[in-house]
Amino acid sequence: MMDFAALIQLLDSTVRLATPLLLACLAGLYSERSGVFDIGLEGKMLIAAFASAAAAAATGSVWLGLLAGIFASLMLAGLHGLASITFRGNQLISGVAINFLASGLTVLLGQKWFGLGGRTPSLEGAARFEPITLPFAGSLAPVPVLGPIYSELISGHSILVYVAIALVPASAWLLYRTRFGLRLRAVGENPAAVDTAGVSVTGIRYAAVAITGILCGLAGAYLSTALAAGFGREMTAGKGFIALAALIFAKWRPWYALAACMLFGLLEAVSIRYQSIDLGFVMIPVQFTQALPYILTVVILAGFIGKAVPPRAGGEPYVKER
Amino acid sequence: MGGADISGRQASAAPFAIELRGISKAFGPVQANKDISIQVAKGSIHGIIGENGAGKSTLMSILYGFYKADAGEIVIDGRVTSIPDSQSAIRAGIGMVFQHFKLVQNFTVLENVILGAEEGGMLAPSLAKARKVLADLAREYELDVDPDALIEDLSVGHQQRVEILKALYRQADILILDEPTGVLTPAEADHLFRILKGLRDQGKTIILITHKLREIMETTDTVSVMRRGTMVATVRTAETSPEELAELMVGRKVLLQVEKKPATPGQTVLEVENLRVRDPQGVERLKGISLTIRAGEILGIAGVAGNGQSELLEVLGGIARGTGTIRLNGRELDLTGRHSDGQSRRADGIAHVPEDRQVLGLIMDFTAWENVAFGYHHAPEYQKSALLMDNDAIRADCEKKMATFDVRPPIPTLAAKNFSGGNQQKIVVAREIERNPDLLLVGQPTRGVDIGAIEFIHKQIVALRDAGKAVLLVSVELDEIMSLADRIAVMFDGRIMGERLPDQTNERELGLLMAGVSGEAA
Numbered sequence: 001m002m003d004f005a006a007l008i009q010l011l012d013s014t015v016r017l018a019t020p021l022l023l024a025c026l027a028g029l030y031s032e033r034s035g036v037f038d039i040g041l042e043g044k045m046l047i048a049a050f051a052s053a054a055a056a057a058a059t060g061s062v063w064l065g066l067l068a069g070i071f072a073s074l075m076l077a078g079l080h081g082l083a084s085i086t087f088r089g090n091q092l093i094s095g096v097a098i099n100f101l102a103s104g105l106t107v108l109l110g111q112k113w114f115g116l117g118g119r120t121p122s123l124e125g126a127a128r129f130e131p132i133t134l135p136f137a138g139s140l141a142p143v144p145v146l147g148p149i150y151s152e153l154i155s156g157h158s159i160l161v162y163v164a165i166a167l168v169p170a171s172a173w174l175l176y177r178t179r180f181g182l183r184l185r186a187v188g189e190n191p192a193a194v195d196t197a198g199v200s201v202t203g204i205r206y207a208a209v210a211i212t213g214i215l216c217g218l219a220g221a222y223l224s225t226a227l228a229a230g231f232g233r234e235m236t237a238g239k240g241f242i243a244l245a246a247l248i249f250a251k252w253r254p255w256y257a258l259a260a261c262m263l264f265g266l267l268e269a270v271s272i273r274y275q276s277i278d279l280g281f282v283m284i285p286v287q288f289t290q291a292l293p294y295i296l297t298v299v300i301l302a303g304f305i306g307k308a309v310p311p312r313a314g315g316e317p318y319v320k321e322r
Numbered sequence: 323m324g325g326a327d328i329s330g331r332q333a334s335a336a337p338f339a340i341e342l343r344g345i346s347k348a349f350g351p352v353q354a355n356k357d358i359s360i361q362v363a364k365g366s367i368h369g370i371i372g373e374n375g376a377g378k379s380t381l382m383s384i385l386y387g388f389y390k391a392d393a394g395e396i397v398i399d400g401r402v403t404s405i406p407d408s409q410s411a412i413r414a415g416i417g418m419v420f421q422h423f424k425l426v427q428n429f430t431v432l433e434n435v436i437l438g439a440e441e442g443g444m445l446a447p448s449l450a451k452a453r454k455v456l457a458d459l460a461r462e463y464e465l466d467v468d469p470d471a472l473i474e475d476l477s478v479g480h481q482q483r484v485e486i487l488k489a490l491y492r493q494a495d496i497l498i499l500d501e502p503t504g505v506l507t508p509a510e511a512d513h514l515f516r517i518l519k520g521l522r523d524q525g526k527t528i529i530l531i532t533h534k535l536r537e538i539m540e541t542t543d544t545v546s547v548m549r550r551g552t553m554v555a556t557v558r559t560a561e562t563s564p565e566e567l568a569e570l571m572v573g574r575k576v577l578l579q580v581e582k583k584p585a586t587p588g589q590t591v592l593e594v595e596n597l598r599v600r601d602p603q604g605v606e607r608l609k610g611i612s613l614t615i616r617a618g619e620i621l622g623i624a625g626v627a628g629n630g631q632s633e634l635l636e637v638l639g640g641i642a643r644g645t646g647t648i649r650l651n652g653r654e655l656d657l658t659g660r661h662s663d664g665q666s667r668r669a670d671g672i673a674h675v676p677e678d679r680q681v682l683g684l685i686m687d688f689t690a691w692e693n694v695a696f697g698y699h700h701a702p703e704y705q706k707s708a709l710l711m712d713n714d715a716i717r718a719d720c721e722k723k724m725a726t727f728d729v730r731p732p733i734p735t736l737a738a739k740n741f742s743g744g745n746q747q748k749i750v751v752a753r754e755i756e757r758n759p760d761l762l763l764v765g766q767p768t769r770g771v772d773i774g775a776i777e778f779i780h781k782q783i784v785a786l787r788d789a790g791k792a793v794l795l796v797s798v799e800l801d802e803i804m805s806l807a808d809r810i811a812v813m814f815d816g817r818i819m820g821e822r823l824p825d826q827t828n829e830r831e832l833g834l835l836m837a838g839v840s841g842e843a844a
Contacts, residue, residue, distance in 0.1 A: 179440040179448075186426045186437050193424040196386075197438025197488075198409035312427065320388065 008148050010269055015153065015161060016227060017272075018265025020045065020219045022164045024243035025250065025257045026171055027215030033175070033252055034208030035188035035313040036084055039095035040076065041216055042240025043102030048073040048220025050106040053120040053231035054113065056127040062225050065127065069224075070217030076102065077213025085205045088317030099240075107233050118233035120224070129158035129226035158226040160218060167215070171254040184208055188311035191318040201318045219243075245297035251308045264293045337400035339364040339496050339527035340385070345394035347380055354380040356551045358394070362496075362544075367518060367528040369538040369559070372548030373571055373772035374742045378531045381548075382498055386418045387411040398496075417489020421501040423481050427474040431467055431484050432456070435491050452491060459490055463520045464513065479510035486517065497521065498529045503537060504770065507626040508800055508833060515541045533571075533772055535564040535578070536801065547571055572774050582784045585808040588617035590652075591792035592638075592761050597646035599633045607633040608644060609816035615761070615792040620783065622807025622824075623796040626836050630816040631796045632677055635765045638794070639674035640667035641682075651760060668697055673754035675747075677765030677796065683750040684738040691720035691734035694753050723752040728778060744775030751779055755786055762786055765796045780806060800829055814838040 024041045031038040051072035056065030076098050083094035107118040114120055134155035141151040175181035183204050187194045191201045223239075224231040246264050250256035270277070271289040278284075300308050340362045347355040354377045362368045372378050383389045385396065387407040395402050398414050405411050411418070425434050432452050433445075440448040453469055460466040465487055467480050476484070482502060489497055499518075503511040518528050518541060530542060538545050539559060546556040547570040555570050568576040592615040599608040608630050615621045623631055636642035640663045648655045650670055656662045664674070676682035684693050695704055695716045703719075706712040720734040727748045729741070738746055747767065754762065764783060768776040783806060787793050797803050803810055804824050812819045812835035819835040 177445055179443050179445060182433060182437060182440065182445055186429065186433075189426045189428060190424065193426050193434070193437060196408055196418065196420070196424045198407070198412050199438045 004145070005148065008152050010266075010273060012153050012156075013269040013272070014262060014266040015157060016265075017268045018261045019157075019161045019164045020222050020227065020239055021243045021246055021264055022258060022261040023160075023167070023215050023219035023222065024240055025246045025261050026164075026167055026254065027212045027219065028244055028247045029171065029250075029252055029254065029257060030184070030208045030215070031212040032247065032314055033188045033311055034184050034205045035191060035311055035316065035318070036081070036205055036209055037091045037095070037315045038080065038209075038212060039092060039241075039244060040080055040098035040102075041212075041219075041243055042236055042238065043095075043099035044073040044076045044213060044216035045220040045223065045240050046099075046106055046234070046236045047076055047102040048217040049224035049235055050110060050120070050220075050231045052217075052221035053123060053224035054110070056123050056225055057114075057121045057230070060125075060127050062123070062127050062129055065225050066218070066221045069221035070214050073217035073220060074210065074213035077209050077216070081206050081209040084317060085202055085209070088319065091315050091317075103234065106231070110231065110233065120231040123225060123229045127225070128229055129160060129222070131156045131158055132162070158222070160222040160226055163218065164222075165258070168254050168258045175254065180204075180207070185311075188313055191313050195318070195320060205318075242293050245293050248297050248308050248310075249293075249300050251300075252311065263296075267292050337364075338362055338397070339366075339399065340529075341397040342381075342385075343395050343397065345381065345384060345391045345396070347384060347389060347391050353551050355384070355391070358548075358553045360546050360553060360556060362527060362529060364527055365522055365525045366543040367522050367530060367541055369542035369545035370529060370531045370548060371533060371535070371538050371545055371567060371571060373533060373774060374744060374770070375550075375772075376548040376571070377551040378548055379500065382418070382500060382529075382531060385411065385416060385498065412492050412494070415493065415495040417486075417492060417494025417497045419482065419485040419489065419497065419499045419502060421504060423485050425473045425481060425484060428472060430470050430472055431476075431487075432469045434473060434484055435469075435488050439492050455491055456487060459487060462524070463490075463517050465490075465517060477510075478505045479507070479513065482506070482510075482514065483517075490521075494526075496527045496529065498531070500531045501533070502530070503532070503534065505627075507798065507836075508829070509626075509837070511537070535567055535773075538567065539564055549573055568773060576773060576777060580780045580784060580805045582806075583788065585619050585787065587619040587808070588790060590614050591617050591650065592794070593647070593649040593652075594638075595647040595649075597634070597637065597644055597648065599630075599637050599642055599644035601633070607816050608637070610646070611816075611818060613811060613818065615794055617760075617792055618787055618790045620787050620793040620795055620806055620808045622803035622810045623794065623813055624800060624803045624810055624832055624836060625798070625813035627798050629813045629836075631813055632765070633816075634813070635674070635677060635763050635794075635796055638667075638672065639676070639763055640664045640672075664697060665700075668757070668759075671760035672763060673757055673759035673761070674763040675750050675754050675765065675767060677769075679746055679750050684746060686739040687737055689735050689737055690724070690729070690741070690749055691717045693738050693749055694720040694723060694734075696753070698753070698757060723749075723756055726756075727752040727782075742772070743770040744772045747771050747779060748775060751782060755782055758789075759791065761792045761794065763794050763796075766798065767795070768797075768799065768802060800832060803832075804829070812836055 024045055028038055028041050048069035052065040052069030055068030056062050080094050080098055083089040084091040110118040110120060137151040137155035141147045175185060183194060183199055187201055187204045195201050223235055228235065242264055246257060246260040249260040267289050271286050276283050276285050338361045342358055342360050345355055345358040358381060370378050380389065384391045385405065387405040387410055390406065396405060403414050405414060432449050435456065436448045436452045456469050465483050467483050473481060473484065502514060506514060522528055532538060542559045544556060545559050545567065547554050547567060549571060564578060568578060594611055594613050597608050597611040598606060601607050611634060613621065625631055633642060637644040638648065643658050643662055645657065648657060650672065655670060680686055704712055704716050717734045724732040724734065729745050729748045767779050767783065771779065783793060795806055807824055809821055810824055811821045812832055814836060815838060
């Protein structure tokens with residue numbers, strides 16, 4: 001059986017692996033709550049991961065890297081906004097195009113600039129986000145049970161992990177307590193109601209898509225400058241889609257998103273740590289654990305565990321009617 | 323003709339709440355509004371009446387900043403005002419209640435009311451203020467709704483009140499209502515008009531857009547009539563009559579009363595016994611319906627929408643399944659098995675004009691001729707061979723039906739969505755009636771249909787009856803039931819509350835039955 005230290009380690013890596021999912025999931029939440037579906041989370045994360053690593057490698061500053069990542073992701077978000085809000089294009093197709101664009105562009109530019117087969121040089125020191133040790137982590141470590149939980153599980157993550165978790169209550173507050181949140185949710189449900197109230201549908205949707213861009217930028221930067229030490233081609237490896245699945249699983253709500261991402265992060269941590277799980281009477285293959293997020297999402301969509309109702313105006317460009 | 327200018331009497335008083343001067347608007351080659359001028363007195367209810375497509379909605383959209391007029395000016399409270407967007411309209415004191423409500427379904431009433439009119443970045447103060455304002459408005463105008471209810475849990479009548487509250491919360495002085503009673507029960511409509519009169523008495527100006535003559539006659543002070551993009555007359559309501567208004571609207575004499583001979587019922591065509599239907603959630607929607615219809619007879623089903631009329635039509639039409647007995651010409655029909663579908667019912671001789679033509683009656687993106695064939699696309703005259711349909715034959719048939727039913731424009735290749743509501747309905751009615759069914763099921767035959775088409779559709783239904791067919795007519799328009807039906811059955815909560823003869827009852831008695839007050843008490 002698993003001992004306590006192994007459990008702490010497993011949960012510790014759960015938090016690490018869940019962070020990019022959570023950032024991307026919250027990113028998608030803003031866009032989709034405003035009625036703009038976004039399957040380009042993956043592409044935006046990827047380009048942000050590349051831009052962060054490249055800029056950090058060139059300047060030696062992870063903060064400049066972070067800015068570059070956010071900027072790159074914002075550019076793609078702007079493209080998606082232009083296609084789906086201003087030109088009323090098909091949001092799914094725009095998202096697919098963005099994924100392809102990011103996939104090709106990162107490899108092309110990576111090879112041209114660094115000549116390492118699409119990778120960026122390894123990042124060290126100030127070019128990477130280092131773990132932060134919270135106060136008293138060392139002195140509290142010997143305390144039984146609570147000590148390891150505090151010093152290993154809670155302490156010792158990079159700043160972006162804490163940012164991601166802080167974004168959950170912040171998003172809930174923004175969505176449900178502020179004017180911007182009310183309008184954002186309204187525009188995803190019935191844009192005509194917002195329009196006839198004299199508020200710009202386009203403006204709100206662009207704002208939402210921009211927030212999505214920024215958060216995807218954080219997610220990408222975390223991947224290449226905190227979780228890993230540099231960019232590798234296709235390093236997002238479907239995390240954008242898992243985040244999308246988590247968003248549905250979470251029924252487009254911030255606190256549920258935290259839970260969904262932690263669950264999916266745990267599944268990923270388990271599948272990395274254990275090749276297959278022996279329950280004694282049956283072996284669970286690792287592929288099953290990896291596929292579980294998608295299976296759970298299908299189950300949720302089918303309405304077995306409470307129905308997931310997407311924003312009613314989601315996916316539809318707003319055309320003003322009489 | 324009655325067009326006596328009302329401005330003469332009002333000129334000395336305060337300026338008009340709204341004055342439109344020479345408004346014109348064209349969409350491509352279509353002139354939707356031509357040189358429209360009206361003056362709406364402050365503190366009055368002003369009706370704007372006209373057929374579908376007469377340009378009423380365009381005019382109101384210009385007033386609310388959705389369209390920019392090509393020419394003309396808008397004068398509000400004596401000042402020329404430009405209204406480039408909805409924001410400016412709201413600032414100018416104009417509130418609009420759209421035919422299709424602009425509400426966020428999963429928001430509360432309060433959230434909907436403050437949306438776009440919030441004060442400051444945080445919601446809590448705005449919500450608190452709105453709660454207080456709503457309580458005041460509820461007291462003042464009978465506009466009570468639960469501020470914390472979700473819109474999707476409210477009845478249509480209450481949703482409409484929320485729309486009115488939204489406008490009043492924004493301190494609108496001029497309230498425009500576009501076809502407000504289309505979805506309301508008679509009682510809800512009466513309540514609405516009481517509210518509107520209360521608002522007028524407090525000095526608000528109301529513009530009521532409708533095509534229902536009765537509403538105009540009962541509620542408005544003055545009425546403007548539009549026809550094909552022009553304003554043909556503005557008259558005092560007290561000095562006009564429904565007949566005159568109808569003639570102004572249509573441009574010719576219109577019969578408002580359906581002309582029909584007494585029915586000469588023959589043998590029983592439809593016998594329904596103890597019919598029960600459950601919806602997918604397991605709720606019983608029909609709780610043991612029994613009725614009969616004889617040949618050459620129209621049975622009208624009155625009732626507030628949602629009391630089982632839709633389910634009755636659906637189970638008779640083969641769309642829904644139920645238990646009980648349905649006999650057509652003495653033969654029992656399959657209620658649950660392989661032959662309980664629309665196709666089999668049509669083969670049995672039941673034609674169905676469904677309640678919602680845009681959902682069940684037509685495929686809006688398909689052409690008129692394709693729609694004319696639906697449901698009868700297996701008919702031998704539509705087949706070229708065992709595998710191929712004879713599209714030319716269908717198109718020719720469509721052209722013929724369009725001529726008979728005066729569908730405009732008579733173009734079979736036009737998509738269904740490009741016809742007006744009345745012409746869409748004529749296409750459906752033509753398809754079903756021309757098959758010469760033994761039993762015709764008709765749901766809301768004239769919902770959203772203009773007055774000229776209503777007259778025509780009513781005539782067709784009566785003609786079918788006179789040809790010795792049985793007709794089951796479901797309508798929420800009591801007028802329609804009263805004038806068409808030979809017998810009236812009132813439905814409430816999945817049951818038939820009672821049957822009456824149209825010449826031995828009145829709206830009050832039927833209204834009580836519709837509200838579930840049993841026949842004996844009424």
